[in-house]
Amino acid sequence: MRILVTGGAGYVGGTVAELLLQKGHDVTIYDNLCHGHRSMVPAKAEFIEGDLADRSRLEQILASRKFDGVMHFAALIEAGESMKKPELYFRNNSASTLTLFEAMLATGVNRLVFSSTAAVYGEPESTPIREDAPLRPTNTYGESKLLVEQMLTWLNRVHGFRYASLRYFNVAGAIEGRGEAHEPESHLIPLILDVALGKRKSIKIFGQDYPTPDGTCIRDYVHVQDLAHAHLLAFEALNDRDRLIYNIGNGHGFTIREVIESARRVTGHPIPVEEAERRPGDPAVLIASSEKIERELGWKREFDKLDDIVSSAWKWHQLRYRVTG
Numbered sequence: 658m659r660i661l662v663t664g665g666a667g668y669v670g671g672t673v674a675e676l677l678l679q680k681g682h683d684v685t686i687y688d689n690l691c692h693g694h695r696s697m698v699p700a701k702a703e704f705i706e707g708d709l710a711d712r713s714r715l716e717q718i719l720a721s722r723k724f725d726g727v728m729h730f731a732a733l734i735e736a737g738e739s740m741k742k743p744e745l746y747f748r749n750n751s752a753s754t755l756t757l758f759e760a761m762l763a764t765g766v767n768r769l770v771f772s773s774t775a776a777v778y779g780e781p782e783s784t785p786i787r788e789d790a791p792l793r794p795t796n797t798y799g800e801s802k803l804l805v806e807q808m809l810t811w812l813n814r815v816h817g818f819r820y821a822s823l824r825y826f827n828v829a830g831a832i833e834g835r836g837e838a839h840e841p842e843s844h845l846i847p848l849i850l851d852v853a854l855g856k857r858k859s860i861k862i863f864g865q866d867y868p869t870p871d872g873t874c875i876r877d878y879v880h881v882q883d884l885a886h887a888h889l890l891a892f893e894a895l896n897d898r899d900r901l902i903y904n905i906g907n908g909h910g911f912t913i914r915e916v917i918e919s920a921r922r923v924t925g926h927p928i929p930v931e932e933a934e935r936r937p938g939d940p941a942v943l944i945a946s947s948e949k950i951e952r953e954l955g956w957k958r959e960f961d962k963l964d965d966i967v968s969s970a971w972k973w974h975q976l977r978y979r980v981t982g
Contacts, residue, residue: 659683660892661724661766663709663757664731665702666693668837669772669828673728673885675699675835680889685722687715688731697835709753715760726768726895727761728888729754732802735843736776739797740938750801755808762816768895769809769820770888775877775904775945777803777824784910785877785946788824788902796938806902813900821891821901823884826943830880830966836973837881845916846878846967850974853926860928862913864935867942873913875942877906880960880969890954903954906945911963919963923971 660677664670665686670693674684684702689709698704707714709731732750733739739746761769776799777792794800812818829837829846837847851857865872887905894901911919921928950956960966 670730671697719764743797831973853924875910903950904945
């Protein structure tokens with residue numbers, strides 16, 4: 658199959674593109690490189706630099722190649738930033754995604770896997786969170802993704818637009834040759850590993866008074882390779898079904914302090930901690946139930962243990978540090 662991957666110069670999109678190529682598919686990556694890196698584009702993928710808001714460009718690309726579908730990752734992803742610049746997130750994540758959908762409809766490309774987020778649930782009533790839980794985001798990032806899901810519901814109903822929406826929280830770990838590196842970095846595990854590498858003095862813990870066993874937030878971490886496999890399964894399932902919504906997660910939650918302790922075990926570094934106030938929009942506990950995709954599509958995690966996830970990331974970060982300094 659020939660697949661367009663938007664945001665394929667990023668961490669998750671690039672990993673999915675690599676797995677698609679390994680499965681023998683043809684991949685075209687479309688990315689404006691505002692946060693992605695040209696080095697993250699797999700060597701065998703076609704790369705086109707462009708913006709998601711450029712409808713005429715998208716239509717030209719979609720019309721000039723016989724794409725079987727699109728995997729859509731291009732988005733801004735920082736929940737904290739979204740609470741300071743909500744307009745930026747609605748423009749990039751919601752409005753520009755609608756432009757992509759318009760281009761797909763205009764060119765007859767009728768299959769999409771959407772990289773959503775479990776942040777659409779907000780503060781859950783119970784955990785682990787299931788797909789039928791209320792959708793009440795507590796930050797603009799989650800709201801911008803929920804707007805896209807609402808668009809997809811109507812496009813499916815009116816136009817028969819086939820889509821899968823995958824909701825996940827914290828992606829971590831690395832595969833050979835590619836891992837997580839954002840500029841600036843804001844995700845917990847890469848930040849912790851930067852401390853172990855001597856690039857930062859300490860790691861901040863935002864909030865110590867949450868209703869959790871040690872007072873810090875609980876989050877669900879899924880390995881990027883397991884997540885990538887879920888995207889491939891969902892894309893294939895759209896051959897027979899026209900609307901899929903799945904949570905993707907580890908099924909186990911870890912407090913911030915537990916993640917830090919895991920990194921201490923893996924790296925052998927003390928990793929000093931700096932305590933800070935809560936950030937707005939941070940729910941106390943976020944754990945996703947993946948029972949539905951396991952049952953319906955046979956998805957299985959290869960990486961269940963937090964230490965294994967952190968260890969794969971640590972190996973990649975060490976290599977990257979040696980190369981880049």
